[in-house]
Amino acid sequence: MSTAVTTSEAALGGPGPGCAAPRHVAVIMDGNGRWAAQRGLPRREGHRRGVEALRRTVRAAGALGIGILTIFSFSSENWSRPPSEISDLMGLLRRFIRNDLVDLHKSNVKVRVIGERTTLSPDIAGLLREAEDLTRANTGLVLVVAFNYGSRQEIARAAQRLAAEVAAGRLAPEAITAELISSRLDAPDIPDPDLIIRTSGEQRLSNFLLWQAAYSELVFVPLYWPEFDQAALEGAIAEYRRRERRFGGLAAAGAGP
Template identity: 55%
Template sequence: MSTAPILSSVPVDAAVPRHVAIIMDGNGRWAKARHLPRVAGHKAGVEAVRRVTRAARAMGVEALTLYAFSSENWRRPEDEVGALMGLLRLFIRSDLAELVEENVRLRVIGDYRRFAPDLVALVDDAMAKTAHNSGPILVIALNYGSQAELVAATRRLAARAAAGEIDAAAITADDIEAELDTAALPPLDLVIRSSGEQRLSNFLLWQAAYAELLFVDTLWPDFTADTLAEAIAAFGQRQRRYGGL
């Protein structure tokens, strides 16, 4: 696996967010503009994942969460879903050694166990092999939907309250956060969406309550280390008041 050096323009002087999440959008439009099949856009998108994950590590981002497959993506054509699953298999098999070598912890959020058994086993093995790494965290959202995540967390808290383990009237925001898929991750600082669309699409709705949102026109396959550096520089110019003055 080639590990080309990150461009010299990547380091930025602005404050670096601890946790960045990216809605990777635009693969299909990238392919259409080039008169290519949609799967070609997804393949190019995987290369963008490699570039951006390496750049994020170089810039000191502690956690990078990538929206790879939403719970709504099952509505896409069966052959496209199959191609996405194949690319996920390829990414894990080809990049796992680099994640281990770079001390990256891999974490998956979402109901990925709905996938084929061999893919589930591959994901479980990858997480197990990086579990003791102490460096940056790469989070992949697979079959993830924020509303479903919140419903599941609410049900678990309700069950505990019904069993007398906790007082329902005393449930706090911290209790809810502890039940989310993202528990123990750094607070979400920055959400980036590529391709010019300006919505969260059921992604990290609770976690994004005070995150900075940045929508860029760049299609995901064209997203580079420099694009990420520009986004982080823009983040560094924001004033985060959290409701205060």
């Protein structure tokens, strides 16, 4: 999975009148089950094809010069799914790390994991730790894996950390700011996503990066995740670049309202 290739402006629809290319893209990978159901296939086949789409997307992100790619791989709410499906998903995670981690490492990809890990089984927690440890010194694309992740839960953990500091007398309640809350999130050194993409046509965040998405541009793609590829990523980025990010301020002179 080489990350050294860059793409031309033409591939992304030209520089556009609005945003520069996004540095950080986050993806809600939705629609594996529906993709499989439409084809009369078991859900596990949809998840397997979803892993193939993930491989394509990591390669495409490197080719398009994206610095950070965050993927919503398994939410804290996904544990309510049938045990057989959870077993299939954990099996795919194990195979992905075993089969793809070496390639990611060779391509200079740095893996980071966000989400609650204290409740994970030792083997899954160990795999996630292995992925981070092996790639820690890499300097290419940063692949952030949101696993056992829920944004409300992440914000609650940040609040608990701050509350503990207040209780210990190290922090005054009135000193708590938005910046301080951000600094207690799971990966405070990673900038907020410029662009969040959700596949399958659904138009909601589903408890994903709620704090970090305050000023992100959202693009909803009418493809199921197993169908996602570099062309779809380029299309989402082209849509992003047509927009004007104001961050609560005014439009540039001569722009629309």
